Amino acid sequence: MENLNKVPIGKKCIVKDLTSSKKERRRMLDLGIVKNTNIEVLYKSPVGDPIAYFIRGAVIALRSEDASKILVDIID
Amino acid sequence: MGLTNKSTGLSLINDNFEVIKFSNNEKIITLAGNPNVGKSTVFNELTGLNQHTGNWPGKTVENAKGFYKYNDNNFILVDIPGTYSLISSSLEEEVARDFICFGNSDTIIIVTDATCLERNLNLVLQVLEVTKKVVVCVNLVDEAKKRKIKIDFDKLSNILGVPVIATSARSRKGLDKLVKSVNDVSFGVVKNKGYEIKYSDIIESEVKKLTNILDSLIKKDINTKFISIKLLDMDDTFHDSLNQFLGFDLMENEEVKNVINDIKNNLEQYDIKNYLFRDEIVSSIIQECEKIYSECVVLENKKYNEKDRKIDKILTSKITGIPIMIILFAFLFWLTITGANYPSEILSKFLFWIQDKLILGLNFLHFPDWLTNVLVMGIYRTLAWVISVMLPPMAIFFPLFTLMEDSGFLPRIAFNLDKFFKKAKAHGKQSLTMIMGIGCNACGVVGCRIIDSPRERLIATLTNSFMPCNGRYPTLIAIITMFFSGVVVSGITSSILSTILLTLIILLAVIMTLFISKLLSKTLLKGIPSSFSLELPPYRKPQIGKVLIRSILDRTLFVLGRAIVIAAPAGLIIWCMANINIYGSSILSYCTNFLDPFGELIGLDGTIIMAFILGFPANEIVIPIIIMSYMATGNIVDLSDLNMLRDLLVNNGWTITTAICMMLFCVFHFPCGTTCLTIKKETGSLKWTVLAFLLPTLIGIILCFLVSSISKLLFM
Numbered sequence: 001m002e003n004l005n006k007v008p009i010g011k012k013c014i015v016k017d018l019t020s021s022k023k024e025r026r027r028m029l030d031l032g033i034v035k036n037t038n039i040e041v042l043y044k045s046p047v048g049d050p051i052a053y054f055i056r057g058a059v060i061a062l063r064s065e066d067a068s069k070i071l072v073d074i075i076d
Numbered sequence: 077m078g079l080t081n082k083s084t085g086l087s088l089i090n091d092n093f094e095v096i097k098f099s100n101n102e103k104i105i106t107l108a109g110n111p112n113v114g115k116s117t118v119f120n121e122l123t124g125l126n127q128h129t130g131n132w133p134g135k136t137v138e139n140a141k142g143f144y145k146y147n148d149n150n151f152i153l154v155d156i157p158g159t160y161s162l163i164s165s166s167l168e169e170e171v172a173r174d175f176i177c178f179g180n181s182d183t184i185i186i187v188t189d190a191t192c193l194e195r196n197l198n199l200v201l202q203v204l205e206v207t208k209k210v211v212v213c214v215n216l217v218d219e220a221k222k223r224k225i226k227i228d229f230d231k232l233s234n235i236l237g238v239p240v241i242a243t244s245a246r247s248r249k250g251l252d253k254l255v256k257s258v259n260d261v262s263f264g265v266v267k268n269k270g271y272e273i274k275y276s277d278i279i280e281s282e283v284k285k286l287t288n289i290l291d292s293l294i295k296k297d298i299n300t301k302f303i304s305i306k307l308l309d310m311d312d313t314f315h316d317s318l319n320q321f322l323g324f325d326l327m328e329n330e331e332v333k334n335v336i337n338d339i340k341n342n343l344e345q346y347d348i349k350n351y352l353f354r355d356e357i358v359s360s361i362i363q364e365c366e367k368i369y370s371e372c373v374v375l376e377n378k379k380y381n382e383k384d385r386k387i388d389k390i391l392t393s394k395i396t397g398i399p400i401m402i403i404l405f406a407f408l409f410w411l412t413i414t415g416a417n418y419p420s421e422i423l424s425k426f427l428f429w430i431q432d433k434l435i436l437g438l439n440f441l442h443f444p445d446w447l448t449n450v451l452v453m454g455i456y457r458t459l460a461w462v463i464s465v466m467l468p469p470m471a472i473f474f475p476l477f478t479l480m481e482d483s484g485f486l487p488r489i490a491f492n493l494d495k496f497f498k499k500a501k502a503h504g505k506q507s508l509t510m511i512m513g514i515g516c517n518a519c520g521v522v523g524c525r526i527i528d529s530p531r532e533r534l535i536a537t538l539t540n541s542f543m544p545c546n547g548r549y550p551t552l553i554a555i556i557t558m559f560f561s562g563v564v565v566s567g568i569t570s571s572i573l574s575t576i577l578l579t580l581i582i583l584l585a586v587i588m589t590l591f592i593s594k595l596l597s598k599t600l601l602k603g604i605p606s607s608f609s610l611e612l613p614p615y616r617k618p619q620i621g622k623v624l625i626r627s628i629l630d631r632t633l634f635v636l637g638r639a640i641v642i643a644a645p646a647g648l649i650i651w652c653m654a655n656i657n658i659y660g661s662s663i664l665s666y667c668t669n670f671l672d673p674f675g676e677l678i679g680l681d682g683t684i685i686m687a688f689i690l691g692f693p694a695n696e697i698v699i700p701i702i703i704m705s706y707m708a709t710g711n712i713v714d715l716s717d718l719n720m721l722r723d724l725l726v727n728n729g730w731t732i733t734t735a736i737c738m739m740l741f742c743v744f745h746f747p748c749g750t751t752c753l754t755i756k757k758e759t760g761s762l763k764w765t766v767l768a769f770l771l772p773t774l775i776g777i778i779l780c781f782l783v784s785s786i787s788k789l790l791f792m
Contacts, residue, residue: 023607027607032198034362046395050495052392057195066609
């Protein structure tokens with residue numbers, strides 16, 4: 001398992017666990033990020049953070065602190 | 077209780093979340109949906125109103141109410157802030173949730189985005205858990221068609237058990253069907269069968285225990301399974317709203333308390349404790365969304381969003397991202413500066429031609445001289461100035477700005493700049509509120525509601541007025557042209573130079589915003605950045621015609637109207653002050669003489685300081701007041717010519733230093749009256765409002781003092 005923020009650009013991965021709590025966790029659930037969700041890493045912002053991800057048909061940008069609390073397996 | 081109707085601006089709703097009806101045969105329709113799916117467009121098209129729209133999440137922060145008729149039936153339409161789910165996190169989302177759960181809507185229209193249906197279904201299923209009186213509006217179908225996303229609407233409607241209407245609200249497609257369907261559901265012509273989310277067996281059987289008890293306790297019409305789940309979820313803000321709705325606290329009932337404890341113990345045996353309960357619930361909903369989506373939607377072109385990706389790669393790349401952003405803004409300024417030149421001149425010539433005719437006319441009518449002077453030299457001339465200087469740049473800048481808003485570019489700016497805000501320990505969406513501030517600071521302050529964390533929201537609110545608003549651009553542009561670019565060169569080179577200078581001023585304002593945000597984070601508003609997620613919506617082609625009409629009619633004329641209302645009395649005051657003499661000197665000269673020492677200390681003069689003070693209600697009138705005051709002391713100038721105007725200023729002691737300090741003070745001084753009132757309303761605190769007033773003023777004074785001191789040292 002890896003932290004989502006460490007996954008290289010262009011890779012696809014699948015969510016295995018969320019380590020955030022309370023409000024942050026709610027945010028993630030709101031965006032449809034739960035176990036077994038597919039995420040594709042799209043691109044970094046000019047200064048490297050945040051990173052844009054393709055999640056359930058939408059492009060969502062997450063800061064590295066928040067992405068690091070999503071544990072994933074790289075699948076492709 | 078933290079959440080009150082007043083604190084969230086829901087004055088049209090009473091304490092029980094109900095919209096107040098005027099008569100009984102009116103139906104109340106709520107427009108719900110994810111952020112940025114076109115709810116406001118649907119609202120505008122149905123009601124004929126002009127709620128502000130744009131392609132970025134979070135524009136609608138306040139409920140809007142409108143009316144429409146169908147078959148002689150009256151409908152009240154309420155547009156609520158966008159929300160991803162009923163598990164709310166921000167204040168505006170709580171508003172939306174309470175309105176959906178406890179409001180007295182006859183039908184809820186859930187607007188969804190056809191290009192991103194799976195995520196949108198999440199909210200649909202959650203609302204369907206609350207009520208069956210729903211019509212799902214799948215909007216933006218034209219965009220979906222372009223991207224070859226095929227949706228089986230009949231099947232979707234069958235599965236969800238409610239009508240599903242395909243619309244393209246921007247071109248009014250499908251809206252007739254939508255209003256008919258809403259009518260049928262509201263009047264019970266059509267009975268929806270609805271949709272029940274199936275959770276895992278353990279959850280279903282445990283929740284059932286609580287539902288059984290609630291069924292006997294709750295007399296109001298509300299889904300008890302939904303309430304049970306929410307109670308088990310331990311959502312405090314929901315609990316508060318529920319108490320308000322029911323008029324009593326369910327958790328005070330012994331039986332309820334015992335069953336909830338019981339259920340919790342049972343669930344723990346299955347390893348579903350506390351927050352994992354919510355995970356279970358949400359996961360079940362999301363799995364159902366996935367299933368429904370795969371049954372109803374076919375992607376004929378798997379690379380349907382390739383084009384957006386390509387644009388994004390350019391607009392957010394390491395090398396080109398930030399430069400393109402700056403160049404785009406500079407281009408916007410350039411168009412405004414060059415485009416405003418000629419109309420400004422023509423308007424000014426025309427308005428002063430009228431001034432001469434006015435004087436002739438009033439003389440002909442035998443008006444006493446002093447009255448003619450008050451009316452023409454005092455009131456009319458100030459008005460003429462405000463219109464000729466303000467109208468052209470506004471009429472150009474507002475539409476261009478709206479076009480950019482419509483295209484979906486703004487969230488990319490927030491994406492590119494987020495790291496800087498993170499370093500300042502502020503919220504990434506602050507850049508969005510800053511851009512709104514460029515339009516109007518009061519709008520920017522209201523827009524700060526899109527920021528969840530109170531600490532970060534305050535930072536964004538306090539620093540919003542650092543962004544020079546539309547009322548201040550013309551001042552900046554006029555000074556740049558008179559003292560810098562216009563002096564050195566002429567024609568196109570001059571306008572480019574003006575643009576560069578203006579862009580530099582904006583950059584300075586941005587840097588100052590970041591610096592002060594960081595300072596606040598380290599002192600008064602200590603804390604760490606909260607979590608941040610930002611949706612980058614698909615690009616949409618802006619509707620140029622509509623944008624032009626809307627932004628000129630709604631925004632430009634509105635803002636200009638406000639400026640005129642304030643300019644007229646200000647012109648009168650200035651004229652009186654300049655012409656009423658006490659002991660041989662005018663009141664005006666007493667005032668300016670009094671302010672002069674302070675003004676000179678910071679590179680300005682008493683007249684400028686007074687103009688800023690009188691310009692408190694609307695910054696647009698600062699330059700006109702300065703001119704009026706100088707002119708009142710003697711020389712008449714042909715005002716259509718900026719060169720003549722510069723001579724007037726130079727004759728009154730202006731130097732390059734004065735011009736620089738004037739621009740600095742224009743950017744960094746107290747927010748206008750409307751903005752201050754808005755800050756008071758939004759923060760609910762006089763203390764923060766005073767700080768928002770003092771902070772930019774002090775920065776302005778310090779900067780101007782530094783510049784004037786340095787220049788004095790250099791030129792001594």
